């Protein structure tokens with residue numbers, strides 16, 4: 001029987017899958033009947049994850065193109081096809097002000113967060129997807145549009161990944177769909193330094209009233225890879241509890257919205273008397 005998502009029997013490569021969002025994505029894909037080939041730097045965590053997922057794993061860094069080539073070869077050798085690539089692994093060190101940015105760390109952000117996703121898609125395209133089709137999801141961030149303290153390299157690299165997503169969507173259509181998911185604050189190790197300090201305030205400022213869990217993001221990723229999203233490419237799906245509508249509906253402090261709230265509705269008697 002085919003699954004409604006069309007993912008049963010398909011094969012997915014997921015990077016950064018030993019924990020957090022990547023792990024949840026791999027679990028959700030397996031729940032849909034897909035087989036997974038996973039990678040992460042942490043060899044023990046990855047071995048455990050691959051075993052629990054019933055998939056295969058190869059520990060290493062996505063910064064190394066040879067590792068990505070081996071990963072692609074492993075998926076083909078073990079499963080004979082590659083239908084889905086999820087570029088999830090990323091580095092997010094607090095880099096400090098850009099005027100003091102260390103060139104090596106700046107390069108690291110772009111190597112891991114931008115170049116590695118491109119390389120993996122290149123290898124998967126040439127090995128399988130270019131001929132047989134497939135779908136790619138890049139994990140960006142809701143924060144890519146914001147200017148923030150100490151995160152300039154990360155934000156800039158993720159903004160580049162957003163554009164890479166659109167560029168690839170154009171170049172690889174109609175064979176391969178390429179989309180991105182942009183999470184807000186999610187309870188993972190990477191963001192621990194934020195949610196440990198500011199979970200309550202962040203949740204209070206979100207229309208949906210809580211920070212994200214890895215599975216919230218995984219469901220969106222799986223949907224984008226599935227046949228349900230078959231006419232979607234080049235899109236970015238925000239999975240963020242409503243961050244973009246926060247000023248209007250949650251904080252009530254935006255002066256424009258305060259003025260709008262106090263203005264009379266167009267069919268009220270006050271509005272009719274207005275000059």
Ligand SMILES: NC(=O)c1ccc[n+]([C@@H]2O[C@H](COP(=O)([O-])OP(=O)(O)OC[C@H]3O[C@@H](n4cnc5c(N)ncnc54)[C@H](O)[C@@H]3O)[C@@H](O)[C@H]2O)c1
Nearest residue numbers: 016018020021040041061062089090141185186188190191
């Ligand atoms: N957690 C959040 O609030 C949040 C918000 C927006 C975007 N994101 C994005 O979600 C994605 C997943 O982040 P997370 O929060 O689950 O992080 P995490 O730190 O919990 O997990 C990261 C995973 O990536 C792997 N990884 C990191 N660098 C790697 C490398 N060079 N090579 C191979 N594997 C590597 C780690 O081993 C781990 O498995 C990232 O792209 C991140 O930028 C996270």
